[in-house]
Amino acid sequence: MTVTETPAATAPLTTPYAAPHDAPESAAGSRLRTRDLSLGYDDRVVVDGVTLEVPTGRTTAVVGPNGCGKSTLLRGLGRLLRPRGGSVLLDGDEIGSLPTREVARRLGLLPQQPIVPEGVSVLELVERGRHPHHGLFRTWSRTDEEAVASALERTDLVHLAHVGVDSLSGGQRQRVWLAMVLAQATPVLLLDEPTSFLDVAHQLDVLDLVRRMCDDDGTTVVMVLHDLAMAARYADHLVAMRDGRVVAEGSPADVVTPAVIEEVFGVAATVLSDPETGAPVVIPRRRTS
């Protein structure tokens, strides 16, 4: 685990191995915002008029039932989908108007199931995270090497660096992907269901790591999670969605209430308080709709 030496108040906006850029924090204090954002595929509207301010340097979790548009919203935030209406602003600029590579230096995105190329080793995969920091002609610098080394150390993968990714377990693989986005070293990071298909121990593993990226580096994290308990425990800020709209937003204690859970998931639930952390704990009772 790494130690933060700089006080949080003066923490730089960039992680150590990012290319320097002066991205001014916008007046509203949010690097990533949407304004009345609508997204969809073909003739289907999936995200419908979402206005969001992602808190900078904090971890935001987007929760909601299957098909509520949370993954689509994440794709929109990561400019993988062109908005049908409204806009996504990164550091105050329309994200679609920025050069692709420039966006990739400020904002990383990990899809739910990326492709593992045949025969690729952990190191080769993590190295690809440095792609946005290279010009037209690839040159591998000391900074790249340090970023990759640091990413491997923080994900505890140094001893597996030369092992083939296809021979790793699901939990190890997810660590490899996180190491790749760590090497990318973006101040903003979007994660789509980073814990799906993982057992509870590996879920904690991954989320602890995400938490450290946020706390130690000041990375702004937005992750889609379907597990409400994990979201409440690990996120500073929750966004609850249903049918393409934001139903509730705020701190876990504000959002995880019986009323919101019923509205979002259609499930009656009791909410208790975790005796250790004070985080809300959800006990689902029955379906109501």
Place this chain on the structure above:
Amino acid sequence: MSVAAPPRTPTERDTPTVDALTRARRGPRRRRAVVVAVLVLLVVALVLVRALLGDYRVSFVDAVRIIGGEPVPGASFVLMESTLPRALVAVLAGAAFGAAGAAFQVMLRNPLASPDVLGITLGASAAAVLAVVAFGVRGTPVTLAALAGSVLAALVILSQAGGRGGATGRMVLVGVALAAGLSALVHWLLVRASIYQAQDALVWLSGSLNTVTWTDIVRLLVLDAVLLPAALVLAGRLPVLGLGDDLAAALGVRVTRLRVGVTVVVVALVAAATAVVGPVAFVGFLSGPIARRLVPGRPSVGVAALVGAVVVVGADYLAAYAIPGTALPVGLVTGLLGAPVLLWMLRSRPTTQEGR
């Protein structure tokens, strides 16, 4: 480039890992350099063998004199009009096929997806045969028809390059279907053709270096000189595309644009080479996988180009002299070599540098 913000993580801890990574990188780098050097030497050696050791042997000293401009009776003609142009065009066409095949296979994440399997080469063949059989033309119009044919075939495949999800799979499927249809068209045309037309058309079915001129060489050299570096630069981004469209886009790659760019370069390479030597079978298909086994890890279009050159020069030599008195078309030899190599590929999957 300016230096990044000072690391906030304790740097003393970083150093051993950084050093270990840097050290670990040396092995593959050295291997790559050795492979490239050996392949270049092999190409030069094969060109010398092909140019000098034919039916009529030309001594090395004579060859130097001839190239220096001094005529040597007999040897001058053989070297300058037959063996040397053949050897050079084999290198240029082989490199083009090899690079094009490897780039396509990596881009489409499919070892079967080389231009010769996906109907781009067959597009050239079909158009050339159509020109010969249906319109009775010869010479340059046939070459132009071949170019148009491969471009048309590529456009059909490119129409699937954009859009959401599974673009690579669609490109491969459409290409395979296209190849099947074009192959049927070629057969139908040959059935209708007279024996003389069929003779003319045959070159466009198997590939041959029999009718190479210096003009062809210069043309192909110029195209290779532009297209091969372009292929190498674009290929540098393909490893990132291999992680899937979404992640590639997140890493700053313009996915559709890269796919269109690679396809254009690949088609230009294939069309340029096919127009001169015909569709030499399997070279595009084989070079990439062979290169990957020589240099594991990153896919290497440059190594594949060298492999392609070696294969075509070597195969042409075999084609000319393996059976005394019979000059086979080079495509027949590469086709014959292709089958066993394919089986060998199936048995030995590429490995990572585990345990290095």
